[in-house]
Amino acid sequence: MTTEKRRAPAGAAVLRDEITTAIRRALMQELAAVGYGRLSIEAVARRAGVSKTAIYRRWSSKLDLVLEIVAAAAHGKLPALDTGTLRGDLALLFQAVAHALRHPLASQIIPDLLAEAARNPSIDATLRQVLHARQQEIGGRLVTRAVQRGELPADTELDAAVDLIVGPLYWRLAIARLPLTDGYLDNLVESVAAGLGADSVLPRPRAAPISG
Amino acid sequence: MTTEKRRAPAGAAVLRDEITTAIRRALMQELAAVGYGRLSIEAVARRAGVSKTAIYRRWSSKLDLVLEIVAAAAHGKLPALDTGTLRGDLALLFQAVAHALRHPLASQIIPDLLAEAARNPSIDATLRQVLHARQQEIGGRLVTRAVQRGELPADTELDAAVDLIVGPLYWRLAIARLPLTDGYLDNLVESVAAGLGADSVLPRPRAAPISG
DNA sequence: CAACGACGGTACGGTTGCGTCCCGACGTGT
DNA sequence: ACACGTCGGGACGCAACCGTACCGTCGTTG
Numbered sequence: 001m002t003t004e005k006r007r008a009p010a011g012a013a014v015l016r017d018e019i020t021t022a023i024r025r026a027l028m029q030e031l032a033a034v035g036y037g038r039l040s041i042e043a044v045a046r047r048a049g050v051s052k053t054a055i056y057r058r059w060s061s062k063l064d065l066v067l068e069i070v071a072a073a074a075h076g077k078l079p080a081l082d083t084g085t086l087r088g089d090l091a092l093l094f095q096a097v098a099h100a101l102r103h104p105l106a107s108q109i110i111p112d113l114l115a116e117a118a119r120n121p122s123i124d125a126t127l128r129q130v131l132h133a134r135q136q137e138i139g140g141r142l143v144t145r146a147v148q149r150g151e152l153p154a155d156t157e158l159d160a161a162v163d164l165i166v167g168p169l170y171w172r173l174a175i176a177r178l179p180l181t182d183g184y185l186d187n188l189v190e191s192v193a194a195g196l197g198a199d200s201v202l203p204r205p206r207a208a209p210i211s212g
Numbered sequence: 213m214t215t216e217k218r219r220a221p222a223g224a225a226v227l228r229d230e231i232t233t234a235i236r237r238a239l240m241q242e243l244a245a246v247g248y249g250r251l252s253i254e255a256v257a258r259r260a261g262v263s264k265t266a267i268y269r270r271w272s273s274k275l276d277l278v279l280e281i282v283a284a285a286a287h288g289k290l291p292a293l294d295t296g297t298l299r300g301d302l303a304l305l306f307q308a309v310a311h312a313l314r315h316p317l318a319s320q321i322i323p324d325l326l327a328e329a330a331r332n333p334s335i336d337a338t339l340r341q342v343l344h345a346r347q348q349e350i351g352g353r354l355v356t357r358a359v360q361r362g363e364l365p366a367d368t369e370l371d372a373a374v375d376l377i378v379g380p381l382y383w384r385l386a387i388a389r390l391p392l393t394d395g396y397l398d399n400l401v402e403s404v405a406a407g408l409g410a411d412s413v414l415p416r417p418r419a420a421p422i423s424g
Numbered sequence: 425c426a427a428c429g430a431c432g433g434t435a436c437g438g439t440t441g442c443g444t445c446c447c448g449a450c451g452t453g454t
Numbered sequence: 455a456c457a458c459g460t461c462g463g464g465a466c467g468c469a470a471c472c473g474t475a476c477c478g479t480c481g482t483t484g
Contacts, residue, residue, distance in 0.1 A: 012480035037249020051433045111327040167379030195407030263463045
């Protein structure tokens with residue numbers, strides 16, 4: 001038995017949270033600034049004002065670092081989404097997505113990592129857990145409830161529905177990077193609801209031409 | 213006048229097209245394999261089986277190389293899109309997009325460059341010219357004709373329409389990277405048509421705006 | 425209060441890529 | 455046939471980064 005009982009690390013010999021936090025923040029900024037491809041540990045350390053060793057003590061590799069931090073950052077923050085109507089749920093979801101993608105860091109990091117996922121299985125797996133799975137879950141609940149209420153046809157395919165719900169807004173905010181004009185989200189709610197096959201008996205408020 | 217009349221380069225002293233082509237192909241493959249961030253001229257040269265000098269003689273920098281080649285690759289190939297109905301145009305467009313994004317190279321390069329565009333103004337400008345502008349043009353024609361036929365409301369906003377048309381399919385193929393199941397594109401045509409406000413049978417008279 | 429033990433920082437060799445320079449090879453035009 | 459002039463290739467100096475080893479420092483615990 002080489003490992004006798006040892007004193008637990010204490011005092012100066014314990015990881016300082018402030019350093020860990022600084023590394024996390026620096027990583028996000030570097031990731032946004034240069035992307036995963038060009039990301040270097042040295043640059044993260046420089047930006048965080050710490051040494052490389054401080055990073056290597058906490059994470060074994062660049063991939064490890066990114067995976068852990070990204071997964072942590074993507075946790076929490078799932079809206080309740082139970083407004084009682086399909087359109088209400090969509091509106092809430094779109095606002096949450098729009099709010100999240102407004103953060104410059106998020107809007108640069110997410111597309112970058114999604115592109116990287118196409119060639120890095122670890123990143124792909126992590127993103128599928130924290131992003132796609134969550135979308136499927138949220139979208140699933142949203143669609144299921146709408147079906148139960150009779151707002152959507154019973155044979156709605158979840159996959160296709162998620163594409164229709166997430167695609168347009170993601171495209172606009174993260175890819176095309178165009179601004180959200182007034183009423184855009186409201187129109188989108190209507191368009192997506194109609195696209196999903198929502199009952200057109202319900203009133204469809206169309207964006208009225210702004211008359212001053 | 214230092215530049216007197218000189219013999220034009222001839223014989224061995226002229227750029228060989230085969231080399232240029234090999235570089236182009238190697239660039240695409242490298243771009244797909246490692247992304248723009250990690251792209252190195254050396255790797256391109258290695259893969260193409262040429263020397264670095266061969267590349268530097270043709271392009272002044274890595275950015276130059278990527279911009280020129282990507283712009284060239286994105287030219288051509290715009291479908292006629294004049295089937296006479298909104299749904300027909302959509303179906304044709306979707307098939308073209310799906311076909312293009314099926315190429316493994318394209319489906320890796322395009323998201324990568326789009327992410328890179330968020331931090332590189334030159335790439336951003338180029339992509340806007342060759343991708344977004346073209347989408348606006350195609351989408352514009354498609355929507356305009358549908359409006360003229362009475363299939364879409366006259367106040368359709370082009371921007372939002374393009375998001376709705378391009379977003380879902382791009383999301384599925386390039387981001388989520390899920391397969392196209394049987395009938396997916398057909399369903400998508402219906403969904404998008406409905407989302408744009410197309411009536412299922414007859415051109416819809418404009419709904420009265422409901423204040424809200 | 426003194427020993428402990430991981431802390432953060434610096435220094436190091438190795439690797440990779442950049443951009444340039446020089447070289448012999450080569451095909452055309454005079 | 456020869457001169458021309460760029461070709462492709464290899465080598466070079468320079469810079470950045472990786473991952474590790476070693477160093478003195480520091481707060482807690484017995």
